[in-house]
Amino acid sequence: MSDYLTLNQANWDQRAPLHAASKGYAAQRFIDEPDYLSDVVRFDLPLLxxxxxxxxxxxxCHIGTDTLSLARLGAQMSGLDFSQASLSEARALAERCGVAIEFVESEVYRAAQVLPRATFDLVYTGIGALCWLPSIDSWARTVSELLKPGGRLFIREGHPMLWALDESREDELVITQPYFERSQPMVWDDASTYVDTDTPLTATVTHEWNHGLGEIIGALLRHGLQISALVEHQSIPWEALPGQMRCDANGEWHLKHAPWRLPLSYTLQAIKPL
Structure with a gap:
């Protein structure tokens, strides 16, 4: 296992129980309300x-709340993640909800080695995932390998333009990070996570990469997929730029001032031809 996988996996293994216990992931609501869907999947419904x-x-898939939501919409779902701790939480939640979901431990680039190739009608990737992958081309190859002819990729992600901004600035939008994919990662050292918790992380170092929108689309085209839809959104489901955003009634965050200046997320769909 390479250094980036070792570091990131340790970080996500520590995050998993904190996220499962947090208000933001709403695990108890999934258990108490059989029709409850995650905010992310609920936002996706009109396009999904x-x-x-x-x-x-x-x-x-992390702790599986979006996976569970897709299963509640009637899909026969599998979830894949490299974090054993995340999958433990995902399996426990699905079992308590009485929903049959296969969860498989693997890093993304080996997905077609541990799951049956060319058998999936839908490959879904939720928000905040691609930044943990060093090669968007390898990801696109994996998606193509998993989809059966006629199958569809559905992804909603943070916009690469957003990832390029300095999130510590509360006064203006300032580009400080790469927009395009680079071989060298962005290295972070942070004991916190994005949910409210009093427990600091000890596996604090993570490696991330940005991927330009053209790079993502180009990689999918190279691996034989056809782009069927692309929508850029003026919202994202967390306070990505603290001090510069407001939250709406659906849990989506928008820029307070002139929100048309910046795409915050996008939904991309692609089809594997018959």
Whole structure:
């Protein structure tokens, strides 16, 4: 296992129980309310459409709340993640909700080695996932390998323009990070996570990468997929730029001032031709 995987896996193993216990992931609501969906999947519904009966896989599924939500919409879901601790939380939540989901431990680039190739109607990737991968081309190859002919990729992600901004600035939008993919990672050392918790992390160092929108689309095209839809959004489901954002009633965050200046997230869909 390379250094970036070792470091990132240790970090996510520590995050998993904190996220599962947090208000933000709403695990108890999933247990108490059989129709409850995650905020992320609820936002996706108008573009996601009817997925009843589809065989789907959620790459980088973490503790499985989005995976569970997709299963509640009628898909036969699998979830894949490299964090054993995350999958432990995901399995426990699915079991308590009485929903059958196969969870598989693997890093993304080996997904087609541990899951059956060319058998999935839907490959889903949720928000905040691609930044943990060094090569967008390898990701696109994996997606293509998993999809059966006629199958669809659905991804909503943070916009690479957002990832390039300095999140510590509360007065203006300042570009300080790479927009395009680079071989060298952005290295962070942070004892906190993005949910409210009093427990600091001890595995604090992580490696991340940005991938330009053109790089993502180009990689999918190179691996034989056809882009079927692309929508850029003026919102994102967390306070990505503290001090510069407001939250709406649906849990989506927008820029307070002139929100048309910046795309915060995007939804991309692609089809594997028949």
């Amino acid at each position: 459409g009817d997925i009843r009966g589809l065989r789907g896989v959620h790459l980088q």
